[in-house]
Amino acid sequence: MKSESKLEKILNAGHFAVTGECGPPRGADPEAIRKKAKYLKGMVDMVNVTDNQTAVVRMSSWAGCLILIQEGLEPNYQMVCRDRNRLAMQSDILGAYSLGIKNILCLSGDHQRFGDHPGAKNVYDIDSMNLINMVKTMRDEGRFLSGAEITVPPKMFIGAAANPFGDPFEFRVHRLAKKVAAGADFIQTQCIYNMDKFKKWMAQARDMGLTEKVYILAGVTPMKSLGMARYMKNMVPGMDVPDEIIKRLRGVDKKRQADEGIRICVEQIQELREIDGVAGIHLMAIEWEQRVPEIVESAGLLPRPEV
Amino acid sequence: MIVAERKPISEILDMIKDYHRIMLVGCKGCVTVCNAGGEKEVGILAATLKIARKKEGKELEVAERTLERQCDPEYIEQISDIVDDFEAIISMACSVGPQFLSERYPDALVFPGLNTKFMGGALAHGVWAERCQGCGTCIVHLFGGYCPITRCSKSLLNGPCGGSSNGRCEIDKDIDCVWHLIVEKLTRQGKLSNILSVQPPKDWTTSRDGGPRKVVREDLA
Amino acid sequence: MNDFDPRIVVYCCKYCSYTAADTAGCLRLQYPPNIHIIQVPCTGRVDILHILRPIEEGADGVFVAACLDGDCHFLTGNVQARKRVEYVKRTLEEIGMEPERVGIYNISAGQGHRFAEIAHEITTKIKELGPSPIHGRDK
Structure with a gap:
C-alpha cells in the first residue's frame, strides 16, 4: 500500500468504489457539513471536499475534511493551484496529513473570472500536473519540491481529475497518461453524460495500458431539473450533455423531472459499471446529498464494503 | 513592442485640475507604433485638454514635446532647459517614461498619461495582442x-x-x-x-x- | 437664439462633395452662408486633429462630407474618416460636449440638391444646439 487511505484499500481489494462530494458552506457553520455527512455516511467510501469550487469562497477544504473525519467519514482533500503557491500547498499537505487526511485530489482550479472575486490575482505557480508529482515526491521520496528532506512524509493517496469531453479530444488521453506518469493513483472524471464519447476515451486509455496503472472513477451528477440540464449543457465549460438527456427531462412533468434525473443517473451508473477499466464511480450530487442513499441503493451498490 | 493605451480623459483632467501650464511629453518608441503616445497622440490629447478647459471658461497652456525615447537618459535630458517652466508634466510613454522623468527631475510633478498594457504585437491595423x-x-x-x-x-x-x-x-x-x-x-x-x-x-x-x-x-x- | 450665427467647418472631398457644392452653386440653390468649406484631396486625409482644432478655436460644428460607400477614389478614405469622426464624438462625450457638433455625410458629385439640403440640415442642427461652449473667438 502506498498510503493509509481507505479508498486505496477498497480499490486494492477489487471492490467497485463509490465516492461522493460535499461542497463546504459559504460561512463558518460546521453543521452544514455535518448535515450533508449524515446523508453520505455508509453510502460512499470517500467524500471529496471541494476547494473554493467555481472560484467562489467557501469554508476551506481541509477544515471541511476534518469535520467529516469527526463524523466518521473518509475525506478527500481537494486542492487547486489557483489560490496557493508551492510553499502554501506543501505546508497545507503536511498539516492535513498530520490531522488524519489521507486522500488528496490535485486540480488546476476554475479560473476566477466567473467566481465571486474576479479581481483576485491568480497564482498558478505550478499546475495540476506538477502538484500531483509534488505530492508523490513528498510521499514516496520524502522530499519537498526543493529536494529538502521531510521528517515525516505524508502518506496520501493521490487523485487527479480528467475531462474526457474537453477539446482537443484526441489529446485528452495523452494528458491522462501524463497525470499517471506524474504520479496519480486514481482519477475522478468530469460528469459523464455523453456515454459514447466516454467509452471511446476509455478504449484509448485501455489501449495505452493506463487502466492497469490507475483507478478510474467515472463521474456522475444527477440532474435536478430540465433547467439544470440546460445550464450544464450551455454554460459549464467542458461539459458535454447530449440532446437525448434534455429531451428525456423535457418529456416528463416538471414535478417529476427530479425523479427522472435520478433514474437517468442510476442507469448511467449501471452502464458505467460494465465498462472495462472503470474502477468505481464518483457521485457528485451538487447540493442534493439527501438523494445519494436512494441513488446508491437503486444502483445496487449497497452495502459498502468494510476494509 | 510595449503596448499601451491612453488613460480616460476624465482621469487625466482630474490629475491636472489644479494646474494651468503643463507639458505633454510623447515618446517615439513603442507607444508611437501602437498609436498611444507618439507626436500625433500628444497633439490630440493637447487639443482635447484645451477644449475641455475652455468649455469651463478656463485657459490651459499646453506645451508639446515628443522625445526619441523616454527609456534612455540622454533623451530625457532634452527637456532640462524648459522643465521648470511647467507646473505639471504628463508622460505619454509606457510607465518607464513617467518614472525616468521623475527620477531625472525630482522637483517636477509627473503624471502618467497612458496605461501600459503588455508586450505584444499588432494582429491588424489598430489591434494588438499580448505575446510575452x-x-x-x-x-x-x-x-x-x-x-x-x-x-x-x-x-x-x-x-x-x-x-x-x-x-x-x-x-x-x-x-x-x-x-x-x-x-x-x-x-x-x-x-x-x-x-x-x-x-x-x-x-x-x-x-x-x-x-x-x-x-x-x-x-x- | 435667433441672432446666433453659427460657424461650421465642412471638410469636402474634391471627388464628391466639393463638386456637389459647385453643382449647387451652378443650379443657384440657396444654402446657409454659415458653412465654411475646406477642400481635401480625400476625406481619408481628415485627421482627428483636423476635427479637434476648429472646435478648440471655437467652431460650433465640424463636419465631413465624404464619398458614397464604396465610391472612395482611394478605396477606403471615407471609411477611415467615419471612424475618426466617431472617435471625436466619443472624446466630446467624455468631456461633456454634445457629440452632435461633429458628423459625417456621404454624398456624390452630382448631388447638388442633396448638398444644399445637408447644409440646411447641419445649420439647423447647430442652431438648435446653440453656440459652442468654447469662448475666446470673434463672434
Whole structure:
C-alpha cells in the first residue's frame, strides 16, 4: 500500500468504489457539513471536499475534511493551484496529513473570472500536473519540491481529475497518461453524460495500458431539473450533455423531472459499471446529498464494503 | 513592442485640475507604433485638454514635446532647459517614461498619461495582442512557438485544462485556447512528443517574482 | 437664439462633395452662408486633429462630407474618416460636449440638391444646439 487511505484499500481489494462530494458552506457553520455527512455516511467510501469550487469562497477544504473525519467519514482533500503557491500547498499537505487526511485530489482550479472575486490575482505557480508529482515526491521520496528532506512524509493517496469531453479530444488521453506518469493513483472524471464519447476515451486509455496503472472513477451528477440540464449543457465549460438527456427531462412533468434525473443517473451508473477499466464511480450530487442513499441503493451498490 | 493605451480623459483632467501650464511629453518608441503616445497622440490629447478647459471658461497652456525615447537618459535630458517652466508634466510613454522623468527631475510633478498594457504585437491595423510576460526564460520552442505562460489564462505548462472547448478558452469564447493551438501545431509537425512528458514546475526566479531585474552587458557597461 | 450665427467647418472631398457644392452653386440653390468649406484631396486625409482644432478655436460644428460607400477614389478614405469622426464624438462625450457638433455625410458629385439640403440640415442642427461652449473667438 502506498498510503493509509481507505479508498486505496477498497480499490486494492477489487471492490467497485463509490465516492461522493460535499461542497463546504459559504460561512463558518460546521453543521452544514455535518448535515450533508449524515446523508453520505455508509453510502460512499470517500467524500471529496471541494476547494473554493467555481472560484467562489467557501469554508476551506481541509477544515471541511476534518469535520467529516469527526463524523466518521473518509475525506478527500481537494486542492487547486489557483489560490496557493508551492510553499502554501506543501505546508497545507503536511498539516492535513498530520490531522488524519489521507486522500488528496490535485486540480488546476476554475479560473476566477466567473467566481465571486474576479479581481483576485491568480497564482498558478505550478499546475495540476506538477502538484500531483509534488505530492508523490513528498510521499514516496520524502522530499519537498526543493529536494529538502521531510521528517515525516505524508502518506496520501493521490487523485487527479480528467475531462474526457474537453477539446482537443484526441489529446485528452495523452494528458491522462501524463497525470499517471506524474504520479496519480486514481482519477475522478468530469460528469459523464455523453456515454459514447466516454467509452471511446476509455478504449484509448485501455489501449495505452493506463487502466492497469490507475483507478478510474467515472463521474456522475444527477440532474435536478430540465433547467439544470440546460445550464450544464450551455454554460459549464467542458461539459458535454447530449440532446437525448434534455429531451428525456423535457418529456416528463416538471414535478417529476427530479425523479427522472435520478433514474437517468442510476442507469448511467449501471452502464458505467460494465465498462472495462472503470474502477468505481464518483457521485457528485451538487447540493442534493439527501438523494445519494436512494441513488446508491437503486444502483445496487449497497452495502459498502468494510476494509 | 510595449503596448499601451491612453488613460480616460476624465482621469487625466482630474490629475491636472489644479494646474494651468503643463507639458505633454510623447515618446517615439513603442507607444508611437501602437498609436498611444507618439507626436500625433500628444497633439490630440493637447487639443482635447484645451477644449475641455475652455468649455469651463478656463485657459490651459499646453506645451508639446515628443522625445526619441523616454527609456534612455540622454533623451530625457532634452527637456532640462524648459522643465521648470511647467507646473505639471504628463508622460505619454509606457510607465518607464513617467518614472525616468521623475527620477531625472525630482522637483517636477509627473503624471502618467497612458496605461501600459503588455508586450505584444499588432494582429491588424489598430489591434494588438499580448505575446510575452517577460518571465526571463523563454521556452516557446517547446510549445510550437506559442507561450503558454502568457497565453493560457492559467499559465499551465501541462495543458489544456478541462475547460478547453472548440479551441476556445473557458474564460472567454473570444480567447484562443493556446493549448489547443499547441497540440494542433505539434501534431502537424510530428512533434507531439514535446508535450507528452510532464513539463516540470517553472523556476520563476528569472521572472519578476525574483525581485526587480537588471540586465548588465559587461562589455558595454 | 435667433441672432446666433453659427460657424461650421465642412471638410469636402474634391471627388464628391466639393463638386456637389459647385453643382449647387451652378443650379443657384440657396444654402446657409454659415458653412465654411475646406477642400481635401480625400476625406481619408481628415485627421482627428483636423476635427479637434476648429472646435478648440471655437467652431460650433465640424463636419465631413465624404464619398458614397464604396465610391472612395482611394478605396477606403471615407471609411477611415467615419471612424475618426466617431472617435471625436466619443472624446466630446467624455468631456461633456454634445457629440452632435461633429458628423459625417456621404454624398456624390452630382448631388447638388442633396448638398444644399445637408447644409440646411447641419445649420439647423447647430442652431438648435446653440453656440459652442468654447469662448475666446470673434463672434
